[in-house]
Amino acid sequence: MRHFKFNNALVFSPFHIRKNAQIFDFRQFTAVYLDMAINQNGFLRGQVGNLVNRKLGSINVIQTKAGRRIKQSEGTKECSHDFGVASRASFTIRFGLIEIHQNLYDGQMINRLNKQIYRALRSNPDQVAGMMSMDHAVLSRLVGFQFNEKNHMEDYLFLDPKIHLDHNQQLHIQLPEFDIIRAVRMPKKCDKIIMHFQVVDLNFPDQSSEKIKSVEFEMEDFFHVPIAEPQHWIIDCHAVKNKTILVGLNIHYISQHTTTNGTKEYLLNTKDFNTAAIISAFKI
Incomplete structure (x- = not known):
């Protein structure tokens, strides 16, 4: 049987x-x-x-058997709303600055960014729990966020770009004269460096973004020409629609190989090695 x-x-x-x-x-x-x-x-x-x-x-x-329904407390509902605001803002930032992180980030990056945005929301004492908005977040709390925790920008770039927004809503990005070998930490077989800046305008309610401009500074043959000339870019932000501006920086490390067909370049950045960060934020 x-x-x-x-x-x-x-x-x-x-x-x-x-x-x-x-x-x-x-x-x-x-x-x-x-x-x-x-x-x-x-x-x-x-x-x-x-x-x-x-x-x-x-x-x-x-x-x-039907389970017992658990009624959420008012505090739980408020936290749920505010974490939702942070999560949606995180998506907007990741999508807007995709040129910077290139989807080469550590496995905990999204959680870390969500938490940092939540801190930015809570940093304004006028925000009301359960009704928090990115319109009133303290954006400066996002400056210095690293998209790859293993490769902190300050461990690979030993100078700070100067960035400011003047009264005419012109964004200035400046680099001083510097010794490339001493100011930039490079991986093995690196023959060329590109500092890539991206400026974006973010619309948090619509979860959308618009690139204002990207600028790059290339450095190569630095063993023969070790000193980088000063750089100054001016980007017009007068016509931006959403009035929330973030500036991101990524360092591209490139290996060059000479063949009979010319010089080929290979990007050395990987998921485990990618120096990318938010370096400035403004509310117009």
Whole structure:
């Protein structure tokens, strides 16, 4: 005689199981032992653990007992709303600055960014829990965020670009004259460096972004020409629509190989090695 084990019960006799549904036909069972369930004319009645047995027409139906609904407290609802605001803002920033992180970030980056945005929200004491908005967040709390925790910008670039927004809403990005070998930490086989700046305008309510401009500074042959000339870019931000500006910086490390067909370049940045950060933020 065939048997099977069901919720700590041993059931004997042929049985029928309808696939993709918890419906069993127990009418042919000759012996059943299921805790406190009762066999009435071949049908099980009663509860066994979190399962409820009942008759539905000519079949025996086994259902999971409905769980108790947990009512959220007002504090829980408020935190849920504010974390949702932070999570949506995180998506907007990641999408807007994709040129900077290039999807080469550590596995915890999204969680870290969510938490940092939540700190920016809470840093304004005028924000009301459960009603927080990125319009009132302290954006300066996002400056210095690293997209790859293993490669902190300050461990690879030993100078600070100067960035400011003047009264005419012109964004200035400046680099001083510097010794490349001493100011930039490079991986092995690196023959060329590109400092890539991206300026974006963010619309947090719509979860959208618009690139204002990207600028680059290339450095190569630095063993023969070790000193980088000063750089100064001016970017017009007067016509930006959403009035929330972030500036990101990424360092591209490139290896060059000379072949009979010319010089080929290979990007050395990987998921485990990518120096990228938010370096400035403004609210116009």
